[in-house]
Amino acid sequence: MSEIVLETRNLVRDYTTAGGMFRQAKTVRAVKGISLKVEKGKTLAIVGESGCGKSTLARMITMIDPPTAGDLIIDGQKVDTAKGVSPELRRKVQIVFQNPYGSLNPRQKIGDVLMEPLIINSDLPASERRHRAMEMLKKVGLAPEHFNRYPHMFSGGQRQRIAIARALMLNPRLLVLDEPVSALDLSVQAQVLNLLADLQDEFGLTYVFISHDLSVVRYIADEVMVMYFGEAVEYGTRDDVFSNPQHEYTKTLFAATPRTDVESIRARLARKTAAA
Amino acid sequence: MAVNTPKTVAEPVVLEGEHSASAIRWAMLAEFWYYFRQNRGAVVGAAVFTIILLVAIFAPLIAPHDPITQVRGAFLKPPVWQAGGSWEYILGTDPVGRDILSRLIYGARFSLFVGLVVVTISVSVGVVVGLIAGYFRGPLDTFIMRLMDIILAFPSLLLALVLVAILGPGLLNAMIAIALVLQPHFVRLTRAAVMAEKNKDYVMAAKVAGASRMRLMFRTILPNCTAPLIVQGTLSFSNAILDAAALGFLGMGAQPPTPEWGTMLAEAREFVMRAWWVVTFPGLAILITVLAINLMGDGLRDALDPKLKRS
Amino acid sequence: MALLEIKNLCLTFDTVGGKLKAVDGISLHVDRGEVLAIVGESGSGKSVSMLAVMGLLPWTATITADYIRFDGKDILNLSPSDRRKIIGKDIGMIFQEPMASLNPCFTVGFQIEETLRQHTDLDRAARRRRAVELFRMVGIPNTEDRLSSYPHQMSGGQCQRVMIAMALACNPKLLIADEPTTALDVTIQKQILELLVNLQIETGMAMILITHDMGVVAETADRVAVQYKGRRVEESDVLSLFESPKHPYTRALLSALPENATGDRLPSVSDYFLEEEAVTGGAA
Numbered sequence: 001m002s003e004i005v006l007e008t009r010n011l012v013r014d015y016t017t018a019g020g021m022f023r024q025a026k027t028v029r030a031v032k033g034i035s036l037k038v039e040k041g042k043t044l045a046i047v048g049e050s051g052c053g054k055s056t057l058a059r060m061i062t063m064i065d066p067p068t069a070g071d072l073i074i075d076g077q078k079v080d081t082a083k084g085v086s087p088e089l090r091r092k093v094q095i096v097f098q099n100p101y102g103s104l105n106p107r108q109k110i111g112d113v114l115m116e117p118l119i120i121n122s123d124l125p126a127s128e129r130r131h132r133a134m135e136m137l138k139k140v141g142l143a144p145e146h147f148n149r150y151p152h153m154f155s156g157g158q159r160q161r162i163a164i165a166r167a168l169m170l171n172p173r174l175l176v177l178d179e180p181v182s183a184l185d186l187s188v189q190a191q192v193l194n195l196l197a198d199l200q201d202e203f204g205l206t207y208v209f210i211s212h213d214l215s216v217v218r219y220i221a222d223e224v225m226v227m228y229f230g231e232a233v234e235y236g237t238r239d240d241v242f243s244n245p246q247h248e249y250t251k252t253l254f255a256a257t258p259r260t261d262v263e264s265i266r267a268r269l270a271r272k273t274a275a276a
Numbered sequence: 277m278a279v280n281t282p283k284t285v286a287e288p289v290v291l292e293g294e295h296s297a298s299a300i301r302w303a304m305l306a307e308f309w310y311y312f313r314q315n316r317g318a319v320v321g322a323a324v325f326t327i328i329l330l331v332a333i334f335a336p337l338i339a340p341h342d343p344i345t346q347v348r349g350a351f352l353k354p355p356v357w358q359a360g361g362s363w364e365y366i367l368g369t370d371p372v373g374r375d376i377l378s379r380l381i382y383g384a385r386f387s388l389f390v391g392l393v394v395v396t397i398s399v400s401v402g403v404v405v406g407l408i409a410g411y412f413r414g415p416l417d418t419f420i421m422r423l424m425d426i427i428l429a430f431p432s433l434l435l436a437l438v439l440v441a442i443l444g445p446g447l448l449n450a451m452i453a454i455a456l457v458l459q460p461h462f463v464r465l466t467r468a469a470v471m472a473e474k475n476k477d478y479v480m481a482a483k484v485a486g487a488s489r490m491r492l493m494f495r496t497i498l499p500n501c502t503a504p505l506i507v508q509g510t511l512s513f514s515n516a517i518l519d520a521a522a523l524g525f526l527g528m529g530a531q532p533p534t535p536e537w538g539t540m541l542a543e544a545r546e547f548v549m550r551a552w553w554v555v556t557f558p559g560l561a562i563l564i565t566v567l568a569i570n571l572m573g574d575g576l577r578d579a580l581d582p583k584l585k586r587s
Numbered sequence: 588m589a590l591l592e593i594k595n596l597c598l599t600f601d602t603v604g605g606k607l608k609a610v611d612g613i614s615l616h617v618d619r620g621e622v623l624a625i626v627g628e629s630g631s632g633k634s635v636s637m638l639a640v641m642g643l644l645p646w647t648a649t650i651t652a653d654y655i656r657f658d659g660k661d662i663l664n665l666s667p668s669d670r671r672k673i674i675g676k677d678i679g680m681i682f683q684e685p686m687a688s689l690n691p692c693f694t695v696g697f698q699i700e701e702t703l704r705q706h707t708d709l710d711r712a713a714r715r716r717r718a719v720e721l722f723r724m725v726g727i728p729n730t731e732d733r734l735s736s737y738p739h740q741m742s743g744g745q746c747q748r749v750m751i752a753m754a755l756a757c758n759p760k761l762l763i764a765d766e767p768t769t770a771l772d773v774t775i776q777k778q779i780l781e782l783l784v785n786l787q788i789e790t791g792m793a794m795i796l797i798t799h800d801m802g803v804v805a806e807t808a809d810r811v812a813v814q815y816k817g818r819r820v821e822e823s824d825v826l827s828l829f830e831s832p833k834h835p836y837t838r839a840l841l842s843a844l845p846e847n848a849t850g851d852r853l854p855s856v857s858d859y860f861l862e863e864e865a866v867t868g869g870a871a
Contacts, residue, residue, distance in 0.1 A: 049772035062484055090486045103477035107499040117485040149300060156629075166481065185628035185799060190843040190853040197852070212773060215802075219845035219853070256777035258802025260844060262830050265805050269826065275788050 004076070005174050005206040006038040006061065011070035013056050030056045032230040033070065038174075038223070041200065043207040045221035045238075047214065047253070053230040054210050058178050061208060062095045075173060087121055094167035098179035100159035104151040110137070110162055111147040117169045132169070140165040140195060157188035161195065168199065176208045181216060193220060214257045218242055226250050311579035318575020324568035332384040340366070341375035343382040343535040348373060352551045368553040370544060376553065379535035380561050386536045387517045387565060390451055394516035395509050397455035402462025403498070403505065409463065410470030411493050421467070424460035432457045433522055440528040447520075447536070450529040454519045458512045465508050469501035503580040510573035514566040521562050537562050589616040590761055590793050591640070594653040598635055598817075601647045609648075610636045611817040617761065617793045622784075624796045624808035624825070626840070632817040633797050637763050641680060642670050658760065676706040679754030683766040685746035689738040695749045696734030699756060706757045721752040726782060744775035748782070755786065762787070765797045780806055801844055805829060813837050 013031040031053040038044045048054045059065045060072065066081035074092060079085065097103040104113060114133035118124055124132070134144055140161040151159060160180060167175055177196070181189040193216065199205060211217050217224060217238075224241040226234035226249065233247040245251050259265075312318060331338060341347075350373040354361045361368060367377040409420040427435065439453035440446075473479065474497060482496045523529035524538025532539055537558045544554035598610035610632040617623045627633040639650050640662070655663040658677065662670060674680075682688045690698060699718045703709055709717060722730040725748040738746055747767060754762055764783065768776035784807055787794050796807055804811055804825065811828045813821040813836065821834040832838045843853055 049774065064480060064483060087486050090484070093484070095481065095484050097477040097481065099477060103481055105478040105482070105496060105500065116482065116487070120486045120488075120491070150304075153300075163481070166485070170485070186801070186840055186843050187628060190845075193845070194852050213845075214773070215844065215846040252774055256774040258777075258780075258800070258806045260801055260805040260829065260841075260846065262826065265826055265829055268806065269809075272784075272788065 003040050004037050005040050005074070006044075006208065007036070007071075007073040008061070009035050009071040009073070011035070011057065011060060011072065012068045013053075013060060013065065014068045030230055031060070031067075034225075034227075034232050036225060036232070036235065038206055038208065040173075040206055041204050042222040043200070043209055043220055044223045044225065045209045045211060045217040046225045046227060047211060047217055048227035049212055052227045054227050055178060057227070058095065058176050058208065058210055061174075062093050062176050063090065064095075091121055091170040092173045093176065094170065094172040094174075095176040095178060096160070096163050096167050096180045099183055100156045100163060101183075103163050104159055106151055109148055109150055110142075110154075113151075113162060113166055114169055117166065121170055136165045136169060139168075139199075141191075155188075156184050157192060160184060160188075160192055164192075164195065164199070168203070171203070172205070174206045174208065176210070178210045179212070180209075182211065182213060189216075196220070214253065226253065308579050312575050315575040315578050317571040318578070321568040321571025321575065324564065325572055328384055328565055328568070329388065331381055332388050335381045335385055339375075339378035339381045340364075341378040343374065343379045344533050346372045346374055352547065352554070354551070355553050367557050368551070370540070370554050371547055371551075374533075374535075376540075376557055379540060380537070380557060382535045383537045383540065383558070383561065384565075386447070386530060386534065387520065387562075390447070390454075390520040391513040391516045391569075393451050394455045394458065394520075395513050397452070398459035398512060399462055399505065399509055401455075402459040403466050405459075406463040406466025407470055407493050407498060410467035411474060411489075411497070413471075417467075420463065424463050427457065427460045430457075433519060436519060436523060437526065437528060440523060445528045445531060447530040447534070450520055450523045451516075454516050454523075457519070458515060461508055461512065462505065465504050466501060469504060470497055473497050473500050506580060507573055507577045510569055510576055514569040514573070517562065517569075518566055589656075590619050590658060591795075592616045592654070592656040593636070593640065594655075596636055596639065596650070596652040596655065598632065598639055598644075599649045601649075609817055610639070613814070613817070613819050615812055615819070615822070617795055619760070619793055620787075620791045622787060622794045622796060622807055622809045624798060624804045624811045625814060626798060626801065626804055626811060627814035628799055630816065631814040633814050634765050637680075637765065637795065637797060641674055641678065641763070642667065672706075675702065676757040677759050678761045678763065679757075679759040680763045680765065681747070681750045681754050681767050683769050685743055685750050685770070686738060688750055689746055691738050694735050694737055695741070699734075699749070699753050702753050702756045717756070718752075721756060722749075724755070724786070725749075725752045726778075727752075742775075743771055744779060747771065747775075747779055751779075751782065751786070755790070758790065759792055761793045761795065763795045763797070766799070767796070768803060769798070769800070776803075783807065801840060813840070 010033040011031060012029065012033050015028045015030055017026045017028065034057055036044065046054045046057065056065070060067045060081070063072075063079060063081045063085045072079045072081070074089065077089065079089060108116070111130070111133055114136055115129045118129045118132065122129075134147065137144065137146060142158065142161055142165075146154075146158075151162070154162065164180075180196070181192050184192060196207070197220070200207060207220075209217070209220055221238045224234070224236065224238050225232050226241070226247065228247075228249045234241055234245060234250045241250065242254075245254060312322075347369070350365065350369045352371055353365045353369040355368045356363055356366050358368075365375050365377070367375075367380070369375055370379070405420060409417040436450070436453040436457050439456065440449050443449035443452065470493075479492060479496055482492055487496065520529055520536070521538030521541070524536045524540075525542045527542060530536035530539045532543055540558040541555055544551075544558075547554050593616070594614045596610055596613045597608070600607045600609055613632070613636055615623070615625075625633045625637075635644065635648075638644050639648070640655055640657075642662075642665075644650065650663070652663055654661055657673065660673075662673060665673075689695065693701075696715075696718055699721060700714045703714045703717055707714075718734060719730050722733060727733050727745060727748050733741075733745075738749075741749070751767075762783075767783065768779050771779060780803065783794065783796075786792075796803070798804060808825045810824050811822065812819055813828075813834065815836050821828070821832065821837045823833070828837065829841065832841055845853060
């Protein structure tokens with residue numbers, strides 16, 4: 001068995017709504033004890049609908065928010081986010097957000113976006129930083145002349161490429177992808193998914209891929225976890241989950257995904273004629 | 277300058293390396309000018325303001341007389357177009373025989389200086405305090421904002437008067453007082469902008485990249501909050517000029533014989549009935565300057581506020 | 588006879604960078620009782636062409652067309668007040684963001700009754716009865732309670748149901764749905780689509796469904812028009828579109844669906860069509 005990059009044990013996260021002068025503070029449990037393991041070079045997809053806690057889980061794995069309880073283990077090292085994260089550890093986990101329009105600083109040129117992680121985390125000379133940023137730009141399918149442009153000059157798909165490039169600048173071990181293609185058009189979505197697959201092969205990256213789109217998950221994932229109200233109701237290899245879903249909610253989710261094969265269209269049209 | 281330029285940018289010129297950077301800056305400037313130009317009042321305001329600025333800078337070259345020299349035998353001369361006026365004193369003289377035109381020209385220096393200093397002080401203090409309040413929130417935020425509420429609860433001129441009374445009259449103290457009175461506006465504005473930007477994904481991404489708190493606050497968030505601050509800055513500039521003139525008029529600002537517009541008004545108070553020009557021209561100078569700056573601020577708002585942008 | 592006929596519709600917008608052509612000569616027609624899906628990616632002009640029919644475009648837009656006919660009447664040259672008599676009564680419309688389409692200051696019941704007051708001469712009690720009836724129709728439980736709640740007290744799916752009820756308030760002949768389920772979860776999407784399809788069969792109205800999602804098309808449409816960059820590239824009935832797409836863009840769209848993936852890689856649009864589009868990252 002190969003090495004485990006990410007492991008969580010019973011991860012819990014509570015949110016406390018601010019109690020006012022006349023109100024009691026209320027506690028909401030967003031994530032209710034999630035345990036998972038991801039091997040190097042594999043992709044774990046986390047599926048669920050809005051409000052199921054999948055983004056909260058992503059923020060804990062990326063060490064943005066500390067967990068209320070439970071253990072987060074990255075590369076065999078136990079992490080205590082609340083006590084502060086070492087730069088070395090911070091470097092290992094990077095994130096790509098859903099909305100390509102909000103994830104880039106509108107006042108920062110693309111070159112600066114890519115070089116910022118290096119400025120913060122390394123003491124490379126400016127020429128070397130520039131060189132590395134240029135290389136990464138080419139790697140994600142953009143051109144050197146894009147280096148000095150501002151984010152608003154790019155389309156959604158291109159921005160997502162830039163966001164991926166930024167995440168890779170520090171050679172992370174683990175990439176958390178929070179719905180990276182759900183804001184993109186279908187044809188662009190395919191390009192970005194291909195890019196992600198290529199990068200995974202090249203750098204041996206491990207992905208945690210968060211999505212609500214089952215067809216994307218089926219395409220990209222090795223393992224799948226289905227979340228429902230903060231709990232993992234289904235967790236297994238892709239083929240197991242898709243061919244033999246155990247939990248009621250997973251079945252509902254599958255049934256709700258639109259079918260595009262010709263047989264189901266024909267059946268639907270037949271039903272319609274019968275009803276009319 | 278334009279902060280959030282819309283997606284339809286004039287065809288990006290593809291040039292190599294450094295050249296394209298300046299080309300892009302030009303394109304953005306051109307776009308800023310496009311929006312600014314739409315507002316005709318703003319262009320007029322900007323033109324008038326530029327003229328006033330030039331007059332202030334080159335005052336010693338333009339002014340026909342020394343602003344402080346009192347000429348015996350030239351008391352209360354009327355302007356040139358009125359009976360008894362002469363080309364020597366185009367806008368007439370004041371009760372002690374000083375040329376009003378020259379005093380107005382030199383007065384422009386004081387007014388613009390007051391505006392500049394006040395805005396610099398209140399922006400720098402206000403932005404830092406607002407950034408802290410908006411970024412850290414919690415009890416610190418509550419404390420800062422209540423303090424600002426208290427300052428805002430006083431009529432601004434009254435508070436400035438009290439402060440000057442404590443510090444002693446004089447232009448410098450007046451400027452400090454006005455800066456303190458105007459600064460809560462910047463605190464509130466910065467805080468609101470920071471709170472809106474703080475939770476955006478790009479800030480989160482910088483955090484994940486390991487950016488320190490200082491870097492997040494000043495390098496990542498602050499540049500994205502500048503648009504409303506620039507607009508408020510211009511409006512405060514005119515406010516500062518008005519307040520300084522008011523303090524001068526009340527004898528708490530610049531002291532005679534300084535040719536400050538408000539002080540000029542105060543000195544000429546008793547001659548209002550006999551010699552209309554001694555109060556009219558300083559009053560007009562204040563009015564035109566403030567109006568020009570406000571019009572310009574309006575245009576800046578149109579050009580910088582992405583919400584109003586039509587594209 | 589067709590219910591809505593559009594012939595050679597062109598749309599230009601004035602922008603900083605000059606004139607921008609959003610729609611370039613689109614013709615389409617919808618028959619009574621038919622579900623037409625307009626498919627396209629962002630920038631294909633699918634939403635703006637329908638907004639043009641509704642007369643909801645900003646002043647920067649210039650609309651030209653040979654004709655836009657609804658129910659035999661030319662609505663292109665109609666005065667705004669005459670147009671308003673048709674819109675909201677004979678043509679209903681629902682949008683992508685259900686939360687944003689409802690006024691947060693008023694109860695949903697009030698907003699439905701307001702629509703009824705404008706377009707019908709029902710009295711107060713009758714309006715109330717009709718609102719209750721509509722809420723039952725779109726499947727909102729506890730009808731009476733729900734009428735007096737505010738939009739923020741409801742979920743996204745329920746808000747969309749309210750929007751549908753409002754659009755159906757005057758028994759429209761045509762319902763235009765602009766990405767009605769894009770902002771919703773998959774399970775809710777299924778419910779809303781089922782609701783729309785059932786209501787369409789029940790009332791016999793025509794429906795235009797604007798979407799970018801091939802899955803939604805497959806689940807609802809009778810006929811499909813595919814748009815790309817302001818032009819229509821293909822039109823056919825839903826079965827033959829999925830069975831044998833003719834235009835390379837349609838083929839590309841269908842094969843870019845992850846569920847149709849065969850090998851390791853997804854074919855992207857550029858593999859089929861327009862090399863230079865891929866270099867700039869596709870439609871802006």
